[in-house]
Amino acid sequence: GQNIDQPTEMTATEGAIVQINCTYQTSGFNGLFWYQQHAGEAPTFLSYNVLDGLEEKGRFSSFLSRSKGYSYLLLKELQMKDSASYLCAVRGTGGTSYGKLTFGQGTILTVHP
């Protein structure tokens, strides 16, 4: 099976940097995804890591360490619109992974002025 943990809530100030951590235990690993979800809206894809290291995309970066079962999402130059839930999700391997992402409970980020 798979288990994914991430903090429930975080707060930060506009213009600052915030790091959202995600740890996972999985019987097979074929990639880790980060999604952003505003209340009442669809999750939107932010990043994908399958190899160790840092992936940078504009103000967002994601890091993966497969040996530690650990990832983080780094958000820089925070804006009010970044207030949302951030979901960490893992894809497994083999037939039981088809189309299936196992999600953490999500981290609700609140950005204050």
Next chain:
Amino acid sequence: KAGVTQTPRYLIKTRGQQVTLSCSPISGHRSVSWYQQTPGQGLQFLFEYFSETQRNKGNFPGRFSGRQFSNSRSEMNVSTLELGDSALYLCASSLGAAENYGYTFGSGTRLTVV
């Protein structure tokens, strides 16, 4: 390029009824997955279809079923609705599970069972 389209957006049903939700994937995407999202359980995987075949299924009772058509559009059906089935139902499309792509989600169908 059109995104993933889910209909209807909102639905209110009575306990015991059945409901059918629809999902049209991004053009060219052949994999459609369905998820249930609730405040308590988060996003839970229901099932996945690829080329009209169910390839994977989550841990939901048999009241939850689905199908996929030759144009990749998918439907999911919930029979004998229970209050606990109230949730946001999301579908996600992908070129295929083996591809190194993210899954694109639709805006969901908000189902309320009364």
